[in-house]
């Protein structure tokens with residue numbers, strides 16, 4: 001069973017509804033590198049949260065969020081894998097060995113309809129294959145709770161390309 005230890009990165013990159021804490025800024029209760037100043041009274045969102053590194057021992061120590069600057073969150077309800085990048089290292093996801101693995105996660109996920117999001121602060125992007133460059137990022141702007149991201153595949157199988165549609169909750 002893994003433990004967070006000195007990692008506190010989710011207290012920076014994640015938004016916490018109960019605290020009205022936006023993504024990408026430290027929680028006012030965070031003790032970076034040490035833990036939470038209100039641990040016994042922390043919100044339910046914090047109590048329920050586990051990142052993928054905690055859940056999946058197949059991810060090596062190099063994937064510990066405080067090292068890679070990435071907090072990976074599986075979301076089975078919406079069939080998504082969300083990668084929250086430390087805004088102080090916005091290109092951390094492009095470094096190796098992470099980049100090749102994220103491309104692999106994305107390709108395998110697409111086979112079962114799972115999307116891989118790269119989120120830096122409030123900016124959301126979708127990592128996709130590209131016929132010419134191998135991969136591309138689709139900028140989705142700021143997503144709100146309930147917005148739905150749909151993918152349409154065209155040109156299969158020889159020149160497969162993906163078209164993205166964002167269905168806003170307010171529509």
Ligand code: SF4
Pocket residue numbers: 003004007008009010011049050051052053054065066071
């Ligand atoms: S990002 Fe993961 S390992 Fe780091 S503090 Fe949060 S739950 Fe623990």
Ligand code: SF4
Pocket residue numbers: 010011016027028029030031035036037038039042043046
């Ligand atoms: S309340 Fe505690 S556990 Fe929750 S985000 Fe803030 S510092 Fe982290």
